[in-house]
Amino acid sequence: MAKQDRSVRTRRRVLEAAAEVFEREGYRATTVSEIAAAAGMTKGAVYFHFSGKEELAHTILDEQQRGAVDALLPQNVKLQEIVDSGLVLAERLHTDRLVRASVRLSLDQQAAELDRSSAFRTWTEANLAILQEAGRRGELLAHVDVAATAELFVGSFAGLQHMSQLLAGYADLPQRISVLLHHVMPSIAIPPVLGKLDLRAERGAHLIAEAEARATAAAAGAPPVAGEGSTPDAA
Structure with missing residues (x-):
């Protein structure tokens, strides 16, 4: 359960970082590297939770x-x-x-x-x-x-x-x-x-x-x- 909770928190952290960058830069100018930097984690950690910035964007749109x-x-x-x-x-x-x-x-x-x-x-x-x-x-x-x-x-x-x-x-x-x-x-x-x-x-x-x-x-x-x-x- 603790591992699951940590995964949920990490996923939310990635989403909030992506939201910060999308809001500031727009979709086309945003990169996964920028999102990872805003979240304070590696690109690999971002890709563990999301397939890329398109999935992140659709999740945020929802x-x-x-x-x-x-x-x-x-x-x-x-x-x-x-x-x-x-x-x-x-x-x-x-x-x-x-x-x-x-x-x-x-x-x-x-x-x-x-x-x-x-x-x-x-x-x-x-x-x-x-x-x-x-x-x-x-x-x-x-x-x-x-x-x-x-x-x-x-x-x-x-x-x-x-x-x-x-x-x-x-x-x-x-x-x-x-x-x-x-x-x-x-x-x-x-x-x-x-x-x-x-x-x-x-x-x-x-x-x-x-x-x-x-x-x-x-x-x-x-x-x-x-x-x-x-x-x-x-x-």
């Missing part, structure tokens, strides 16, 4: 979705879930190097050999599923085109995160996404649902903190931690 799962709880108001996914990702971009690197790779036009469209497709499909269920529950205005709206959220987020990166190093991204949501949600949600939505910029940070508290409590065998994310109707 981090956009994988790392947010624990913070995104089912909500009684379905539209709150699409709000939460945007606010949690905004917060993670501000605080998590792997997520920043994944977005850098997604938008890196020099990374032609990577399937950079997968992240956009995955987020669009996830948003579409939420919107379709929201429609079935009667949460949407009659005119809403769910497919177009799902793409609008993804495209708008991509543009705002790039602007935030250049102007503020992602520090203001949660606020920018909150502003977007305050503009878009009134055009798609029926008034009773709109009044229940929590669109605050700080909600993403709260959800992440609660997920971390739940994980800590579970590891210690303590009762689940209740909070903002576990009270779906709280606005």
Whole structure:
């Protein structure tokens, strides 16, 4: 077990080093030698865990979705879930190097050999599923085109995160996404649902903190931690 834990930690160390270099240099300019140096290990150690920089890049690209799962709880108001996914990702971009690197790779036009469209497709499909269920529950205005709206959220987020990166190093991204949501949600949600939505910029940070508290409590065998994310109707 100790050997397995050490392997997991080493693999994570390689990923974080790769994220640091990809974020700084971009995909094409990055080398395995640079990643090994950033991780403080040999190239052989890197290759023991990953076949090369392409596998590292794809693993980091997957981090956009994988790392947010624990913070995104089912909500009684379905539209709150699409709000939460945007606010949690905004917060993670501000605080998590792997997520920043994944977005850098997604938008890196020099990374032609990577399937950079997968992240956009995955987020669009996830948003579409939420919107379709929201429609079935009667949460949407009659005119809403769910497919177009799902793409609008993804495209708008991509543009705002790039602007935030250049102007503020992602520090203001949660606020920018909150502003977007305050503009878009009134055009798609029926008034009773709109009044229940929590669109605050700080909600993403709260959800992440609660997920971390739940994980800590579970590891210690303590009762689940209740909070903002576990009270779906709280606005």
